[in-house]
Amino acid sequence: MTFLSRRACLLLAGAVIAGACGDDGSGPQPLPAPTGLAASQTSPTSIHLSWNTVVGAQSYLLQRAAETNPSAFATLGGGLIAATTFDDNGVTSGVEYTYRVAAASGSDTSAFSGTVPFTTGIPQATLTGPITTNRTLYADTTYVLSGFVKVQSGVTLTIEPGTRIVGDTTPAAAGSSLWILRGAKILANGTAAEPIVFTSLRAPGDRKPGDWGGIVIIGNGIINRTGTVLTEGPGAVAETYSGGTDNADSSGVLRYVRIEFAGYDISSGQASELNGLSLYAVGSKTVLEYVEVLAGLDDSFEFWGGAVDGRYLVSYESGDDHFDWSEGYVGRLQFLIGLQASRLLPAAGSGTISTDPQGIEADGCSGSGCTNGFRSTPYADPTIVNLTMVGSGSVETQAAGGVGAVLRRGTKGLIQNSIIARWKGTGITVRDSVNGNILLADSLNLHDIVFAENTRGDYDSTGSNFGQAANFVADNHRTATTAASVLTSLATTALDWRPTGTAAAGCGTIAIPAGRSASFFGGTMPNTTYCGAVDPAATPWYQGWTVYTPN
Numbered sequence: 108m109t110f111l112s113r114r115a116c117l118l119l120a121g122a123v124i125a126g127a128c129g130d131d132g133s134g135p136q137p138l139p140a141p142t143g144l145a146a147s148q149t150s151p152t153s154i155h156l157s158w159n160t161v162v163g164a165q166s167y168l169l170q171r172a173a174e175t176n177p178s179a180f181a182t183l184g185g186g187l188i189a190a191t192t193f194d195d196n197g198v199t200s201g202v203e204y205t206y207r208v209a210a211a212s213g214s215d216t217s218a219f220s221g222t223v224p225f226t227t228g229i230p231q232a233t234l235t236g237p238i239t240t241n242r243t244l245y246a247d248t249t250y251v252l253s254g255f256v257k258v259q260s261g262v263t264l265t266i267e268p269g270t271r272i273v274g275d276t277t278p279a280a281a282g283s284s285l286w287i288l289r290g291a292k293i294l295a296n297g298t299a300a301e302p303i304v305f306t307s308l309r310a311p312g313d314r315k316p317g318d319w320g321g322i323v324i325i326g327n328g329i330i331n332r333t334g335t336v337l338t339e340g341p342g343a344v345a346e347t348y349s350g351g352t353d354n355a356d357s358s359g360v361l362r363y364v365r366i367e368f369a370g371y372d373i374s375s376g377q378a379s380e381l382n383g384l385s386l387y388a389v390g391s392k393t394v395l396e397y398v399e400v401l402a403g404l405d406d407s408f409e410f411w412g413g414a415v416d417g418r419y420l421v422s423y424e425s426g427d428d429h430f431d432w433s434e435g436y437v438g439r440l441q442f443l444i445g446l447q448a449s450r451l452l453p454a455a456g457s458g459t460i461s462t463d464p465q466g467i468e469a470d471g472c473s474g475s476g477c478t479n480g481f482r483s484t485p486y487a488d489p490t491i492v493n494l495t496m497v498g499s500g501s502v503e504t505q506a507a508g509g510v511g512a513v514l515r516r517g518t519k520g521l522i523q524n525s526i527i528a529r530w531k532g533t534g535i536t537v538r539d540s541v542n543g544n545i546l547l548a549d550s551l552n553l554h555d556i557v558f559a560e561n562t563r564g565d566y567d568s569t570g571s572n573f574g575q576a577a578n579f580v581a582d583n584h585r586t587a588t589t590a591a592s593v594l595t596s597l598a599t600t601a602l603d604w605r606p607t608g609t610a611a612a613g614c615g616t617i618a619i620p621a622g623r624s625a626s627f628f629g630g631t632m633p634n635t636t637y638c639g640a641v642d643p644a645a646t647p648w649y650q651g652w653t654v655y656t657p658n
Contacts, residue, residue, distance in 0.1 A: 274319020284320025317457025356390025471517025
C-alpha cells in the first residue's frame, strides 16, 4: 500500500470516528436564541414582554437597558425566568427601553435575541373635582381618577371604546371614584374588541380590592324609604338619592365596561363602603349590558330602588355580595355570572374583609325611613333569569356568609332558569316571617333551578326559616352531584360557563309572566330551555372582553 493510500485510509477513519462523536449534527446542539420577542403597554408604568418557547430551554434570561445608558443591560426578574412572559412594572412613562432575551438550560445559555425597543407613550391626564361641562375621554389617553369626581346634573361624560381609567391609589386620594349625579349622564359605549376599563393605578401583580372607590350612579327613580336618604360615602361626599319619581329615567349607557379592584370603606368599619358599581334609584332607560366587576372590596353590583334593567353581567371574586338589591328595586336582570373561587385580601387601609359575603343579598326595605318596616311599598320585586352563581365551598370561612341567595326583609321577585352551586351555606335562604308570607302568597317565585354541591343543602331544611324544599315541589328544582358536573370548566385559567348534564336542558318549564318579560332591551325576555347564564350551543357572550386576573 502506498503512503497516499494509507493517508486516505487514515482520513477516512477519522471521518468515521468524528461522525460517531456527533460532529454530523446528531448530537447535542447549542440552544438557539429565542425568537418573537414583543413588547406592549399595560399601563403608563408597565410593559408586558413575551417571546416564543425555545425547545430544550429550562428558563430564560431577560435584560433591559434604558435610553439614558443603552449599552448597560440589567437582568430582570431576579435572574432566570421560567415563563415566556414577563411584566416589567415600575418603568418611567415616556422613556425608551430596550429588551433582549436568551434561553438557558443548566450551564448552557444561548445568544441573545435581537433587541426590541419600547416606550410607554400613552399620554396621561388626571380627572379631579366636579365635571361641570360636557366632556369626552379618548382611548389615546390614560386617565387617572383622583378623588371624588362628580359629573354634575345636566352634564354628559362620554367615554370612547378602549379608554382606560385608573383609580388613584395614593393615600391622599383614598376612595377615588366616579360619580354620575342625578340629572347627569355617562355614555360609556365600549365594544367586545375594545372594552372600557376602570382599574387600579397599581401594576398587575400588585393590585388589590379597595385600590380605588368604584362607580356611583344616582338616578331619579323611586325608592321605598322616605325622608332624606343619603348614599354611602363620607359625610361631605354623600349625595341624596331619595325623592325620585321617574322609574323610566335615563342615566346613560354602560356597555362593554370592566370595573376592577374597586370599593372602599369610607366609614371606618361601620358598614358603609363604596362598591364596584353602585346604582341608586337608576331608571329603566339607562342601558346596562356587558359589564364585569372584578375583585372589589364590597359588593360588585348593588341596586337601591329604581328600575334599571341589565343583561350580560359578570362578577368575579366579590369582597362581599355579587348582586345586592333593596329599597324597592323592580328592574329585570338576565344572563348573570357570579364566581367566588377565593377570598382576596383588601389593600392596606381600604377596609376589612366581609363577615357575611353572599351570592345574592336581597332586601325589601331596611334602615330608617321604612314607614311600614319590611312591608314598605313599593316592594322590591326584581326579575332574575339565567343566573349562574358559584361559590368556593369549603374555602368560605365566614360564619354568617356563603349562601347562594339570601332573600329577606320583604323582597318579592322571580328567580328562574338558574344554577346555584358550591356554596358553603345553603343554596337559598328565606330569612324572616315577612318573606315567608310573601313566598307562600306566591309573590316570591323560584322556578327551574339546578342546585349542586351546596354544603348545607339547597334550602333551610330545619329551623324557623321559610325556604324548606316542601315549598318548591312544583317549581322544577333539581340537584346535581357537583358543580363541575353542570358546568364545562371551573378552572380559573380556562373558565367555560356553558352548562352541561342536567343543566343543559330542562329549564323554561314555567312561563315568565308577560309583565316581567315585555319590553326588555327592545324585545321580550327569552325563556330559555337551558339553565344558567350561557347558551350551551352558542359562542359564549363573555369571551374576549372579560378577564379573570385577581391581582
